[in-house]
Structure formats: structure tokens, C-alpha cells
Amino acid sequence: MNDWQERLRRSFSSPHAARDRRLFDELNPGLDHTPILREPPKRPRPAAVMIGVRDIAEPTVVLTLRAPTMPSHAGQISLPGGTPKEDDDGLIGTALRETHEEVGVPAEAVSVLGNYGLHYGGLGYVVTPVIGIIDGNVPIEACPREVSEVFEVPLSAIADPGNHVIQEREFSGVPYNMFAVPVLDTAGQHRNIWGLTAGILRTLSDAIHDDA
Template sequence: MTRPTITQPQLVPVTSIDSHLPVLPPDALTADALRARLAAQVSWTPEFAGDGGRFADREPAGAAVLVPLVQRDEGLTLLLTRRTDHLRDHAGQISFPGGRVEPEDDGPIATALRETEEEIGLSRERIRVIGQLPVYSTVTAFQVTPVVALVEPGFTLALDDFEVAEAFEVPLAFLMNPAHHRHHRFDFGGVERRFLSMPWQGPEREYFIWGATAAMLRNLYRLLATA
């Protein structure tokens, strides 16, 4: 099946906004609270498992991304990247640092840490892994493991300017507020695609967080909201 390409996701109609869902209290979004929740291994079901490569013509491949939560004085922020516009895949999109599992990697944590160092120059010495989220299957047949980590501030980044146009931080409280979660539906040639977005207005521009990145963040919300 040919994958309907979405080149301007911000123009796809919004079908609903989840302002009816509960907002997480501030004490659920601290470093200690996240560490405890991920360690508890509570029983929960992720809301988004992905499209499972239904549009891909190749075998699934392993990948991992880092979900880097920076411990700022004003609260946790999420460090994200904007991909460069010339890339063949995911050009210009907002992403977690990460990538394909390589043979020398000893599991998804090793992949996430290596890719983060290569893409944005964030040293693993400032990263403390606190858990993982369920695997997310992308439309391009990657089986992505999100690795959640706390990041000590005071770092200096060195971006791989071939892959990464910029790195920026978004308050975790904004991303975990379902009033900012928007559902979209796209139909092309009888094929339907649905996706989630979390647009964030930064100091100088809007960042349209959508697709797999938004889906994995929504799964984090579901974990933290589980009683």
C-alpha cells in the first residue's frame, strides 16, 4: 500500500481537542515522581502503538530515541530537535534525538545514548536513564523504543548540522496538558491516516510537534495519568 505523504501536517483539519481529559498535577511532573512511576511498572495500556509499518515495503528495523527531561529550576523541560529540511526522511520535523539500532549497540539504551551524542553532542555523563516506554511502530517500519532520562543542566550542545537544524526545550507541563493535544485526520485516495499534534509557540517561532513524537508523548501522559 502506498503511504499518503503528509508534507504540511499543520494544514490537516483538527477533528478534536482533548481538553476534557484531566490535567496532571504539578507533583506528578517532578523528577522524583517520574522516576517512581517508571520504576513501579504499573499495569497500563499505551494509547498509540503506531501504524506498524503498514505502508512500508521492508522488514521492521529496531530504533531507539531518548526522551531527555532537563531538570530546570522552574520544572522539567523536554529537549527536542528540529530536523534539517534536506533529509530524505522526516525533513523539518520535530523529533527526539535517536535513530537506528546498530550491531555494536548493547540494547536500546545504548542506541539512544549513542545517537544523542552523535546528533546533538549531549554527553551521556549528564544523562540518567530512568525507564522506557512501550515500543512504537512507525509507518516506515521502525520499532522505536523511547528511553526516558533525566538530564543535568549546564550542558553545551554541538549539533550535527547535517541532520539537526536546532535543539530547543518545551516545558513538560505544557506537553502533558491534554488541552494541547489535537487530533487530525487525513484522507487520500481512499486511505486514511490519523495523527496527534501538540503545537508549541516558542519565543521566536511555533514548533509543530506531531506524528510519532506526539504519539510517544501521549503515551507518557497515559502512563502518568494511570491511577
């Protein structure tokens, strides 16, 4: 077993892995909801995403740039994922199905390690992050209907606490804070991962580095 795989497995024993997080509330205790919305979300909408780590010499995390025509989070950097369907085998099944649909990786090519606690985003989604190791020989292909681009970021960069920052944004004159991970992808292009996706990756970094 590779050292990075063992570190991922050990991450599930971290208190960071098990805790539920309300990401917007953590950074904005003075606001009762994101200024992007007129009022707080009435009911959280469940979703699941895949933190897919490719099993290659220098492991990477697979991310997508969502198509501009998508009904939610259009044009944003995301982990493969979405909302559950009736036929899914739980939220892990949702993450596996969405990974196949969005980036072409079939479920049998993913070794699921487990999932972290619930992550509540400011726009009303409550997301279960699933961690899986993707067979490095399987090609990654974007579904053009849902994904404009698929790219990869070294796992070492995502795991590095120094790459995780807090950025300030403003909407309709109201400032608010959000998680961000400004990093280079494997092609050398700068990527500013932000919001819910960045908060989930912050949990991954914290859990990997937790000595508890």
C-alpha cells in the first residue's frame, strides 16, 4: 500500500472527518445567510460529491469546471457529484453515479474508502463528501452536457494547509468570507477553488494532518 493511500485511510479516524460543518456560518457568524439569497434556505437539499484521487505516481484529485448551462453552480469549479436519484445505492451510490456521468469513470474503477461528515453550503445544499481511489489506467473524459472541463490538482497541493485561505467577497454591498484553495493544476494553470468545494477540501487537508 502506498503511503498516501494509508494517510487517506487514517484520515477517517480524525475528528475532522466525522464532524458536520456549516461552512458559511463558520466564516460569517454575523450573517444569518449568504447575501446571494434573499432569505435563509428553508430546507437543505441533499447531495454527494466524490473526492476522487487518481492512483498514479503523483496522485491527483479530479475536479471539474461545470458547464455554463447547468441549473446550479454554473461555471464553477466542483468535485464530481450531484443530488440523489431513487435508484442510487445511498449517497455513496450517488457520488459514484455522478462520477461516471460527469467524468466517465465507472463505479468499478473506484475503490471507496468512506465518507466524511455533512457539509452545509450557503446556497442550501447539504453535501456528503465520499473519498475514493480511482484506477490510474482509466481515462478521464468530460461529459460536455454537464462539464466544460476536467482537470487535476496534485493531492499534495490539496493536502498542504498552506494552500488553504479565506477570501473576502461582496454581493449587493454586503461583504462575506469564503474558503478558497488557489493552486496550480497538473498542467500548470492557476485554479482558484472556492466556496463549498474549497471547504470540503479543507476538511480533507485537516483530516490528513490531524495527529489525534
